[in-house]
Amino acid sequence: MLEQTAALDALMRDIVRSSTVKHAAVGAALGCGISVLATANASGCLRSAAAGGVVGAVSGNLAGRREVARRMQLVSANDLVRSIRKSNEKLDHIMTDLPQMLSRQENIVATLGHRKASGELSQDEYESQVAHIRASRAEVAEALILSSKQATLAQHNLADAAAQGQTGLEWHIRAIEQLERDTLSARSTISLL
Structure with a gap:
C-alpha cells in the first residue's frame, strides 16, 4: 500500500508540474x-x-x-489528461486494496489481543506490533493527504491559467477536484487504532 500511495503522490506531482511548466x-x-x-x-x-x-x-x-x-497555452491540456488518467487508475487500485489492508490489520490486532489475553504475548510485544500497524497506517494516511494537497495546488494553477485566458480547462479542473475528493475519501477510511 505504501508503494501505491507513493506512486499516486508521484503522479500528483506530475499533475502539478504539468499545470505550471509552460506558464x-x-x-x-x-x-x-x-x-x-x-x-x-x-x-x-x-x-x-x-x-x-x-x-x-x-x-x-x-x-x-x-x-x-x-x-501559447499556459499549460498542456494533453499532458494533464494523461497524468489525470494515470492518477485515477492508481487511486482506483488504492481504493480497492485499502479496505482489504485495513481489514487484515484489524484482524491482526484482534488476534494479538487474544494472544495477549491468553498470556502468549506480553504487553510490550503487543504494543510493539500494534505500534507498527499504527505507523504503517499513518504513513498511508499522510501520503493520501499530501496527494490531496497537490490536487489543490494543481487546481489553483489551472484556475490561474484560466484567469490568464487559457480556455478548455473546465474538464481538467473538475477531474482534479474529483481526484482530491476521492483521495480525501480514501484517507477518511483509515483509523489509526
Missing part, C-alpha cells in the same frame, strides 16, 4: 524581453537583439513574444 516558460520568455529593455547586462538576449539591430530587434522581439504568449 514558467512564458514568464521566462517575457522576462528575457524585459531584461533587454531594463538592463544592459542581459548578454544572451542582448546579443541576439544586436545581431539584427538593437532597436528594431528589441521592439520586434517584444512584439513577437507578446503574440506567442497570447497564442
Whole structure:
C-alpha cells in the first residue's frame, strides 16, 4: 500500500508540474524581453537583439513574444489528461486494496489481543506490533493527504491559467477536484487504532 500511495503522490506531482511548466516558460520568455529593455547586462538576449539591430530587434522581439504568449497555452491540456488518467487508475487500485489492508490489520490486532489475553504475548510485544500497524497506517494516511494537497495546488494553477485566458480547462479542473475528493475519501477510511 505504501508503494501505491507513493506512486499516486508521484503522479500528483506530475499533475502539478504539468499545470505550471509552460506558464514558467512564458514568464521566462517575457522576462528575457524585459531584461533587454531594463538592463544592459542581459548578454544572451542582448546579443541576439544586436545581431539584427538593437532597436528594431528589441521592439520586434517584444512584439513577437507578446503574440506567442497570447497564442501559447499556459499549460498542456494533453499532458494533464494523461497524468489525470494515470492518477485515477492508481487511486482506483488504492481504493480497492485499502479496505482489504485495513481489514487484515484489524484482524491482526484482534488476534494479538487474544494472544495477549491468553498470556502468549506480553504487553510490550503487543504494543510493539500494534505500534507498527499504527505507523504503517499513518504513513498511508499522510501520503493520501499530501496527494490531496497537490490536487489543490494543481487546481489553483489551472484556475490561474484560466484567469490568464487559457480556455478548455473546465474538464481538467473538475477531474482534479474529483481526484482530491476521492483521495480525501480514501484517507477518511483509515483509523489509526
